[in-house]
Amino acid sequence: DAGVIQSPRHEVTEMGQEVTLRCKPISGHDYLFWYRQTMMRGLELLIYFNNNVPIDDSGMPEDRFSAKMPNASFSTLKIQPSEPRDSAVYFCASSLFSGGGTDTQYFGPGTRLTVL
Amino acid sequence: DAKTTQPPSMDCAEGRAANLPCNHSTISGNEYVYWYRQIHSQGPQYIIHGLKNNETNEMASLIITEDRKSSTLILPHATLRDTAVYYCIVRVGNSGNTPLVFGKGTRLSVIA
Numbered sequence: 001d002a003g004v005i006q007s008p009r010h011e012v013t014e015m016g017q018e019v020t021l022r023c024k025p026i027s028g029h030d031y032l033f034w035y036r037q038t039m040m041r042g043l044e045l046l047i048y049f050n051n052n053v054p055i056d057d058s059g060m061p062e063d064r065f066s067a068k069m070p071n072a073s074f075s076t077l078k079i080q081p082s083e084p085r086d087s088a089v090y091f092c093a094s095s096l097f098s099g100g101g102t103d104t105q106y107f108g109p110g111t112r113l114t115v116l
Numbered sequence: 117d118a119k120t121t122q123p124p125s126m127d128c129a130e131g132r133a134a135n136l137p138c139n140h141s142t143i144s145g146n147e148y149v150y151w152y153r154q155i156h157s158q159g160p161q162y163i164i165h166g167l168k169n170n171e172t173n174e175m176a177s178l179i180i181t182e183d184r185k186s187s188t189l190i191l192p193h194a195t196l197r198d199t200a201v202y203y204c205i206v207r208v209g210n211s212g213n214t215p216l217v218f219g220k221g222t223r224l225s226v227i228a
Binding site for chain 2: 104
């Protein structure tokens, strides 16, 4: 398997523009997570899905952020409008529920977003 | 908030064992201890996990104290490629896949 795939790997945009980050989880995985990493706040959860349904979006900063998972093989994280403070590395991760706390999350390479 | 405490940084000579400590004094009976690492500019990578018994895999060993209030990740023969930030995470493991709550981790530098 190719692992979790994220695109683009790097994105530079100007304040006010719409940004869409994409994620393809590992085939067969039923959980998908979006995390964000900054120097100030470290790695933090934004939202996660189970079987394409959002379970917890309490980490989404504000209404400018939205995430969708239209099918089991694709998810998007959209920021509209983007602001300089959104600059961060965004990671997508997926896992397969196996019970008993033995699940492993597999992370993608991340998308480095810079908002000017 | 992270439920673990780790030293911010450690050094280790190449070829020697790296012992990374983690305190989790408030761990509950149904919480597992997980270790992930993040090599520079990459996504976090799973290393190992355990509940109460010591565990070993091809990457590392995990030693959990009998009272489960602390643990140690052991990289038996550290190489330069093991230079990374290591995260110790506790999480409930019997009710579906819960998100990972990352603390600041330990930055391990392996020195030639």
